[in-house]
Amino acid sequence: MRSEGLRKKKDGSLVHVSILGAPIFIEGKQVGIYTIYRDITARKEAEQEKEFYDSLLRHDVANRNTIIQGSLELLAEEDLTEEQKAIVENALKASHSSTELIEMIRNLRRIGGEQSFALIDLHEVLSKVVSILEQQAKNKGIEIVYSPIHGIVKAGSLIENAFSNIIQNAIIHSNCSKIIISGKEEKRDGKTFYRISIEDNGRGIPADIRKNIFSIGVKGKGSPGSGLGLYLVKKIIESYGGEIVIREPENGKGTIFDVYLPKFE
Structure with missing residues (x-):
């Protein structure tokens, strides 16, 4: 038995305590409860x-x-x-x-804190994010190419923030003309994941920044941001049992963010 409550000390003051109790049995009959109090004030x-x-x-x-x-x-x-x-x-x-x-x-x-998890349709989330950011991209002469990704994952509402942050970073900072969003199933350590790739054909991210890109406070030169964006994305993805990695395209132009999320089965 575990609980929390208030208890009065000898001097009359109240303290917050956690209470751990276990029943005491003698010859099959409960004769009392052994209780441990811990001050959590x-x-x-x-x-x-x-x-x-x-x-x-x-x-x-x-x-x-x-x-x-x-x-x-x-x-x-x-x-x-x-x-x-x-x-x-x-x-x-x-x-x-x-x-x-x-x-x-x-x-x-x-x-x-406590997050509310639910079954999330990846296509529903990504198509919503793309529709919201499409005009911002067009204003900068950027085309967003989204290949529908059909799959269900167990996550929370912050998943939308994570994808929005990655795509918006590409729109604002990459100096690209195209952003490609695609996905596929992959096996990792015997488990099935969805890999959602967000690729831009911009100027890329320097290697010295790329290796620490998900650390708190890291941002591009001249960026007015707080350096919290991609750190936040990483924390969100990891809270859903996933992973985010960054890599350079084979042609060396631009940046690819791969988001791995466990497939709900």
Whole structure:
């Protein structure tokens, strides 16, 4: 028997405890319960503090960001000089980056906490992500070629964030003209996985960055990002029992991200 609760100390103060109990039997009859109490007050206080900062981040900071963005967007509609327009545009970019960073931190917390898993249709997720990002790609002269991937995996809602992040990285940073998304089944250590490959024909990623690309804080030169994006992707994929690897195409042009997810059978 395991549980948690509050208990009173000799001085009258209350402490959070975890309770582990085991029945005591004598000649087949239960005569009592052997109980062990462990003080978990420090853990409970840390959890409460964590919840407070999470609430602060999600509500107070995020709401203020929204107000700032709304005010800047209204200001941008005024009759401004070119210099003033540039200042407002830079402020808007910084505000949007701040909002994206908050969302990344929230998602990292979700990975570490309780996630709700379900059977996910890969084609449904990928086609949705492509439809959302297609216009952004077209605006940069990029063609997205998606070959439907039909398969079921057990994952959570963050899987959409993972694929979106990889594709958006290619759109924003790779200087490519085409992004190809394809998939196939593969056996790995006796288990069947879906390999989803996202390939661009851009400038590629330097070897010194590529080897640490999934580490926290790693980003391309001149990138304004936080360096959390691909680190977050890796954590999401691994939380679903999968793996993500990066490789260079055979022709040496561009980058391929391979996402491996266990097939649901």
